[in-house]
Structure formats: structure tokens, C-alpha cells
Amino acid sequence: MVITFGLGFYGETTQAAASTLQVGSKGGDVWDLQYRLKALGLFNQQLTGYYGTYTKNAVQSFQRNYGLQVDGKAGSQTWQALKKYSLNQSEMDIMAKVIYSEARGEPYVGQVAVGAVVMNRIQSAKFPDNIRDVVFQRGAFTAVDDGQFWLTPDKTSYLAAQDAVRGWDPTYNSLFYFNPKTATSAWIWTRPQNVTIGNHIFTD
Structure with a gap:
């Protein structure tokens, strides 16, 4: 449904x-x-x-x-x-925006994976315990920094958000992800890598 x-x-x-x-x-x-x-x-x-x-x-x-x-x-x-x-209604909108701005063009499982990382952070003691603070944490998401977060998400983004909230986690509990073709952080390469989905590598 x-x-x-x-x-x-x-x-x-x-x-x-x-x-x-x-x-x-x-x-x-x-x-x-x-x-x-x-x-x-x-x-x-x-x-x-x-x-x-x-x-x-x-x-x-x-x-x-x-x-x-x-x-x-x-x-x-x-x-x-x-x-x-x-997530409540307004939080689900935030999740869809993150997925759309960070992962549009990725395979569906890759879009769910981005949402799963957000949920993993909410549930981790290492990060804030709500989606607003997770998403708007300084430097957390490129799409927030460059303004793409404010684009209007599509239906697929909401479906991916729903699947992530319901517990589908193709990232194996990852807390980070990056595109190896565009990543500029040396630190991210030091993280244990769990899986590659589409253009993103998901890490601990």
C-alpha cells in the first residue's frame, strides 16, 4: 500500500x-x-x-x-x-528530499540504501536521534550543502523512504556512503567498506 x-x-x-x-x-x-x-x-x-x-x-x-x-x-x-x-509526516518529507537529492538516478535499491543510512544514524548513539538534526548536521550531506536538498522529490523517492523506514537496509548497517569518482575526503577511504550499490560505496 x-x-x-x-x-x-x-x-x-x-x-x-x-x-x-x-x-x-x-x-x-x-x-x-x-x-x-x-x-x-x-x-x-x-x-x-x-x-x-x-x-x-x-x-x-x-x-x-x-x-x-x-x-x-x-x-x-x-x-x-x-x-x-x-518518521512522522514532515520527517518523511525530509527523508524523501534526502533520497532524491543524494541518489536520484541511482538504482532503486541505491535510493533505499541512502534512506537506510539516515535511519541507521538516527538509531546510532554516534549521531543525533532525529532526522532533522541528522540531515542538517554540518557537512553531513552534500545535497544540503549545495542546495539540491530543496528540490521537489518524486514518487519513487517516497517509496524508497517508506522501504527504508520499514527496515530494508541493503547497506549492512552502514553509517556513511560516498561516490569514489567524486569523493575528496581522504578520511572516508579509511572507513571499513560494506557494499557498493550503484555509484556509492557504503561504509561503517
Whole structure:
């Protein structure tokens, strides 16, 4: 199922739920919860902003998948894990922009690979724990430095972003990548190389 990445009914939501969400809850935080679960492939219903049975079942699936207490409620631990392993709507737009600006023209798996590196950084203690800070970290991505990041991403970039968020990592947990034809950093060549995909070498 392809996620629609347009503006939702509730628009932007708070950074995290103010309190535990459960059956009967409604509002922007529930919409954000549903969006994140849908991005992970766990919620296949329309985003409504109402916490019903489908949302509870999706939360339980997430909790089982990530080793959390399975109670069907979105409390602080569940939200913390969701923010680590998923993206909200505006963050997904950032991911698609990174993929498009850094990897357009690469094979599809190479586009997913760039997204996987972003997710690996978010989940690594060596980098910031959110996509905005990862992407805009000084010198982190050439496309941010040269302005190509602001180009409008295409549908394929969003599909690749979705696959990366859902856990497809063809890079073997890489944290860096570079094009050997254009790289000017001597340091990047010292990194252990994991795999070459298209024009990029992915490294630890």
C-alpha cells in the first residue's frame, strides 16, 4: 500500500503525545500515531485521528515487534520507540528530499540504501536521534550543502523512504556512503567498506 504524503486533516502534531493514548483517544497525536504505524506497514486503515480497535491492534503489533510491553496503549515507552524507528509526516518529507537529492538516478535499491543510512544514524548513539538534526548536521550531506536538498522529490523517492523506514537496509548497517569518482575526503577511504550499490560505496 502506498502512503499518501499530503497534508492530513490534523496537520502537524505535537512532538510527542502529552499522555498515554488508548482506545477512545482522538486528535492530532492519534493521527500522528496512525501515520507512523502506517509508515511501518502496521496500520492499513484511513488516518482518522480516532483510537479504535484497528489502532490498538497496530500498536500491539509494534510493541511485539520491538520487544515492548504489549498492552495496546501508546505510552511513553511506545512513543520513544516509535520516534526512534519511524518518521512522522514532515520527517518523511525530509527523508524523501534526502533520497532524491543524494541518489536520484541511482538504482532503486541505491535510493533505499541512502534512506537506510539516515535511519541507521538516527538509531546510532554516534549521531543525533532525529532526522532533522541528522540531515542538517554540518557537512553531513552534500545535497544540503549545495542546495539540491530543496528540490521537489518524486514518487519513487517516497517509496524508497517508506522501504527504508520499514527496515530494508541493503547497506549492512552502514553509517556513511560516498561516490569514489567524486569523493575528496581522504578520511572516508579509511572507513571499513560494506557494499557498493550503484555509484556509492557504503561504509561503517
